[in-house]
Amino acid sequence: MIRLATAADLDAVATLHTEARATYYRGHVPDADFLGPEEVARARAGWAAAVDRGAVLCSVRDGAIAGIAAYGERDGLMHxxxxHVLPARWRAGVGTELHTACVDAWRAAGVTTARLEVFERNERAQAFYAARGWLPDPETPRDGNHLVLRLTLGPETE
Structure with missing residues (x-):
């Protein structure tokens, strides 16, 4: 089931985010960059603001949050x-379910193009997005240690 996150979900959302990020950042960037108290507090504040805006979707499985997604418009483009999917729930359709919910919401809002950034070492995520039609952004294919991908929404996309 997909639903909007509420303030009551914030602890679970922040914990899932931290756990998921650790799977692809560990060994590639200093732990403090994703596990340090300042970063955890910054990320939690970001999630709290996104939840308050109604911009966070949750996938709920067996009564618990199994995945989360957030999106919003920036510089005239949907991002x-x-x-993130709880690592224990990988390969169970949670990410696909969240991605489909995002694309459906974008289409309903008239969005024709979306963008995202994915850590260059996160090959699992890159394969996930490629399988759903995301391609390198022709204008800005990189941003630091992240690849920038773009999805054009048409009748054939998801």
């Missing part, structure tokens, strides 16, 4: 800013 998928977060999509």
């Amino acid at each position: 998928l800013t977060q999509l």
Whole structure:
């Protein structure tokens, strides 16, 4: 089931985000960059603001949050800013379910193009997005240690 996150979900959302990020950042960037108290507090504040805006979707499985996604418009373009699945739920359709919900919401809002950034070492996520039609952004294919991907929404996309 997909639903909007509420303030009551904030602890679970922040914990899932931290756990998921650790799977792809560990060994590639200093732990403090994703596990340090300042970063955890910054991320939690970001999630709290996104939840308050009604911009966070949750996938709920067996009564618990299994995945989260957040998106919003920036500089006139829709951005998928977060999509994380609890590692214990990988390969169970949670990410696909969240991605489909995002794309459906974008289409309903008349969005024709979306953008995201994915850590260059996160090959699992890159394969996930490629399988759903995301391609390198022709204008800005990189941003630091992240690849920038773009999805054009048409009748054949998801």
